[in-house]
Amino acid sequence: MRPATLATLALVVGLGGAGGAAFAAARGQTPQDGRERGSGEGRHEVRIKAVAFNPTSLVVQLGDTVVWRNADIVRHNVVSGELFASAELSSGETFAWAPGDTGTVRYRCTIHPRMRGELTVRLP
Template sequence: MRPGRTALLAIALCGFAAVPAQAATIDVVMQNLVVKPVEVTAKVGDTIRWDNKDFVAHTATATDKSFDVMLPPGKTGSTVVTKVGTFDYFCKFHPNMKGKVTVTP
């Protein structure tokens, strides 16, 4: 086989062997009326999971209304991010609890 064809064949085979990236789960903890970490970065298709470690209910409510997750005391809740952008969120019951999710392609 000629060198040019070998390189072309190698490139073609690499394309078929590529495995799509798996979606990740990004954890955020709500404890002592604080969100940690305050800012997270995710990719489209990833899951953001909030873990409420407080004895009171919280929410993760996007200011643009793109998600609204209810978090009973001691429970978790999640959302799958589906679009690129920066999404600020807060707790409806404790508006001083704020966070930000940045979603990349």
């Protein structure tokens, strides 16, 4: 697995099914394209369930944190080229990443190659 680049801050949290600390997802209005948006300093959860990322597309703002939570019975990971690569997440485990730059980030599960997701990172 490649380490996070200097341009990004990677927070790796394995919670092993404890449920995790409560988080407040600061969300703005749901845009007409159906993608969820953040408002900066927010936390967004991508739920991994039924061999899929949910939501598959997420719009966040610089300063936000995205948390992938494995709610599936099988293990998954979250990998995006050189930006981030989680460990294999067992059921209940999470991986968090805070983007350090704007742009589109495509990621996937390398264990289940058909699982794909996308983040759009915008300025607050």
